[in-house]
Amino acid sequence: MRADKKPNPVIGSGKHATVRLTAVTKKSIQDRERTMDSKHQQLFTRYQHTRKLSRDIVEPLQPEDLVIQSMPDASPIKWHLAHTSWFFETFLLKPFLTGYRPFQSQFEYLFNSYYNHVGPQYLRKNRGLISRPTVTEVQEYRQYVDDNIATLLTRPLSEATLNLLELGINHEQQHQELMLTDIKHAFSFNPLFPALADHQPQPQPIAALNWQEYAGGEQMIGYRGTGFHFDNEGPAHPVLLPPFKLATRLITNGELQDFVDDGGYKNPLLWLSDGWAWLQGNAIAQPLYWQQMEGQWHHYTLSGLRPLLQHEPACHLSYYEADAYAQWCGKRLPTECEWEVAAQQQPLDNSGLHLGRLHPHCGTDPASAQATLQQLYGSCWQWTQSAYSPYPGFKPATGAVGEYNGKFMCNQQVLKGSSCVTPQGHSRASYRNFFPAHAQWQFTGIRMADDV
The missing domain is CATH 3.90.1580.10 (paralog of FGE (formylglycine-generating enzyme))
Structure with a gap:
């Protein structure tokens, strides 16, 4: 058996072994936010803003764009979206939210980047081969994690736990930059030269090099x-x-x-x-x-x-x-x-x-x-x-x-x-x-x- 493959893959199969996402309305999260203390509310607002920016980056892309990997140093956008959610799930929800059920047990292996203490990881250079879970399933995973982070923040948390959430927010910001650099590298191989922004600067005077x-x-x-x-x-x-x-x-x-x-x-x-x-x-x-x-x-x-x-x-x-x-x-x-x-x-x-x-x-x-x-x-x-x-x-x-x-x-x-x-x-x-x-x-x- 190859070292980068785990037995019994079930992702995307007809018998999808995941915790299915229940209907989570914006109102239900807002209701939980009202029960948070002011410090938790401020941190949750920053969390929501960061998660929204990831969605905004992805919004002009098509599903086909999200799954390509142009070199071993880059990752598919879908992987970035899942990995940043894996971070919150692994370091906050699993250890600190009593009764939390992982969205999909095999995500711990697929979307672990380099944390050997957590467990083995799927080979980085092969991330572009992961067609399943689908983009839709990854989006469901992100919503599932967001819903449970909202629940976590209604409960008393130590300063160390809140610091981990702050780390997760900054971690996702780093991956937002990587998403854009990675998709630029991938698009550069396309003879159609796709564009994500309509920015057309004009020539300007060059400041002297002082x-x-x-x-x-x-x-x-x-x-x-x-x-x-x-x-x-x-x-x-x-x-x-x-x-x-x-x-x-x-x-x-x-x-x-x-x-x-x-x-x-x-x-x-x-x-x-x-x-x-x-x-x-x-x-x-x-x-x-x-x-x-x-x-x-x-x-x-x-x-x-x-x-x-x-x-x-x-x-x-x-x-x-x-x-x-x-x-x-x-x-x-x-x-x-x-x-x-x-x-x-x-x-x-x-x-x-x-x-x-x-x-x-x-x-x-x-x-x-x-x-x-x-x-x-x-x-x-x-x-x-x-x-x-x-x-x-x-x-x-x-x-x-x-x-x-x-x-x-x-x-x-x-x-x-x-x-x-x-x-x-x-x-x-x-x-x-x-x-x-x-x-x-x-x-x-x-x-x-x-x-x-």
Whole structure:
């Protein structure tokens, strides 16, 4: 028997062994909400808002769109919808709601991502082969979980339990970003170049690439507030930085095109050894989603295939590409400490996901881009030269949720900021995103740094 297959599959068979969803009306959930205390009500409102955003992301898609998987690093949208519900069911409903009956026992196996403490998982690279449960059944599963979360919140809950619900909300926000990056990657293979948004920007002037200097010295990084944060953002601790400077904006398509036209993808002197091997092994000669048509560069966007606009931020770049470009310029990428210290000195910009745009923004007008850092948030995640590793004193949580971040602290690079598909309110200076150096399909761009 194959290791990725469980015996006696019943999903979608004529004898569907699930707890069938009873009629759940909006009024019944509202009635339960009125019995919650104010803190539970506020958290439930945030929960409902987050779950609705997932529905809004999926609304323009067809069932055929929800089941495709374009590469092992991506997942079908249907899987994301089910997995985020699995998270609430596994870490909240099963342990804390007395008498809870799982919607379908085999979902624990199908929609477990990487939590070995919970149990085995269906192979990630084969998620696109799961035609059953159907999209309709997954939607029923989501409603079933929502109904039971409403019931759970009518009962007294510990602070630790409420923190798990907050973690689940932020976990779903992360998957909302993944849904959009994964469907973009899948759609990019379609010669019809499907569009999810009708965003057609026009050429604009390009702000000069200026530099903001920072004195360095002993600085504090890591989360220091009282609200939610992921465990990998702490503990807060001091770092010692030499003076440095950061570019006031991200690198544009036009600047990256100069690198391409100058043979940047053909010059081994610009590339890290692993990066050059990746480039050669995958026959990569230009950024992801770029293609030449009638002598002009175009790129695929979630508004369809369109000409490359010179002023827009360059995105979908691997760490290898970002580092090679910086080398070509005689500069470097920032460390995560430099980026965070600089970001702390500016107001937090919570711009991000807008379903009518789904594309990096260009910041404010060029005149104001000379003295402050632009596009820290809401445009492209920014690669740093820092390896993703634990902060001094970091300890993962006990139990399965301890697998959330800590076990990935190897062979990953830290990215800072947020992107145009990061849900609004999900950004902060201490946020530590991380991906392997070869990853391109996320909205990742370049902010350069230099020594003073």
